[in-house]
Structures are given as structure tokens and as C-alpha cells.
Amino acid sequence: MGGVKVSTRGDYAARALLSLALHAEEGRSPTSVRDIAERTGLPQPYLEQILLALKGAGLVRSKRGVGGGYVLARRPTDITLGEIVSAVDGPIVAGDFGRPHEDGACDHEGQCVLLGVWADVGDHMRRHLDSFSLADCVSRALGVVPDPGRSPEPPPAAPVAAAAVSPTGPAPSAAPVPPARPPRPGPTGPPRGREAVARRS
Numbered sequence: 001m002g003g004v005k006v007s008t009r010g011d012y013a014a015r016a017l018l019s020l021a022l023h024a025e026e027g028r029s030p031t032s033v034r035d036i037a038e039r040t041g042l043p044q045p046y047l048e049q050i051l052l053a054l055k056g057a058g059l060v061r062s063k064r065g066v067g068g069g070y071v072l073a074r075r076p077t078d079i080t081l082g083e084i085v086s087a088v089d090g091p092i093v094a095g096d097f098g099r100p101h102e103d104g105a106c107d108h109e110g111q112c113v114l115l116g117v118w119a120d121v122g123d124h125m126r127r128h129l130d131s132f133s134l135a136d137c138v139s140r141a142l143g144v145v146p147d148p149g150r151s152p153e154p155p156p157a158a159p160v161a162a163a164a165v166s167p168t169g170p171a172p173s174a175a176p177v178p179p180a181r182p183p184r185p186g187p188t189g190p191p192r193g194r195e196a197v198a199r200r201s
Helices: 008-022 033-040 044-056 081-089 111-130 134-141 193-200
Strands: 060-063 069-072
Touching: 008 033, 008 044, 008 069, 008 081, 008 134, 033 044, 033 069, 044 060, 044 081, 081 111
Parallel strands: none
Antiparallel strands: 060 069
């Protein structure tokens, strides 16, 4: 069952531009399609088509001939994932349902309400992708900021504090305190001997 997702073209386009952004500080010389394909593991013929679409959208510039290739047309901070996906896939929508209140979309029972929901889903996805720039992706790829897709590493165990040892040796242990003796019970039987005689007198 299909779902709301970024297409393979959108993923490839983002990976290609991320590669250019990661190597942007290595000089302004263009990067060949072959080098981008080797770095990203993407098929070169398909990558060439995607880069042409990105060029048409004004996201990259190209140079022909020896030493030719592609460079970013704007700074990584000025290119969003939403722009990249839209450049190769068209508008970001939840599906081909149309917009509410257009072309008689509200003439049938329930249709207008659902069209509004589907439109909101597409708008939410577009805003989410637009919240990430290529510079954000570069920071995550370099480990500058945590990657939400990676499980956090458990914190290191706290060191066990060693018991303090006196330089003169261990302190002598205190002598045990003997338990208190219970009180001796008094006489409980009848008086005997002189005690009995004293009582009779």
C-alpha cells in the first residue's frame, strides 16, 4: 500500500546536492557527474537527468568541457529540501485529488471535507521539508548536531568511588558491644524455708 512519501528522484536529488554541499569548501571548481555518482553510489545516467532538472530549477550551475561539472547555484543555507524535491517531483501534495472549492469539488457528499484534509497533509509535508536546509544536512552528516534518525549512544557508566585508605593503614574496627542482659525474673512460686517461717510469725 502506497503512502505519502518522497520519490526516488527526490531522494537522489537531495543526495546529489548534499554531496556538492559537503565538498563545497574544497574549492569552487565544478564536480563531475562521475565523481558525484561515485561518492553517492547513484547510477550515473539517472543522476545526469536529475542534475539537469535541478539546473532548470536554478539550484545548480554547470560547466562544460575539461574540468566541467556542477556547482551549487546558491549557498547551502539558501536551499531547502522542499525546493529540491519540488524541482524533480513537482508540487509536494498528498495525492492527485485537487483542491477544495475548485472545479466542482464540493458538489458531492463528503468530498470537499476530505479534499481539505488531503491539502493540509501536503502543506504540512512541504513546510516540514522546507524547515531543513542543505546546511542543516551538512551539519548532521558531519556530526555537528545529533542525527534524529540515529539511536543515541548510552551514557558512559559513572566511575565507582574508591574507599579512602589511611596512609597508616586501615582504621581498627570498633569492638562489638555485647547485648544487654535481660532482667532476672522474680520469684513466682510459693515462699520457701526462712521466708515462709518469717511470714507465719
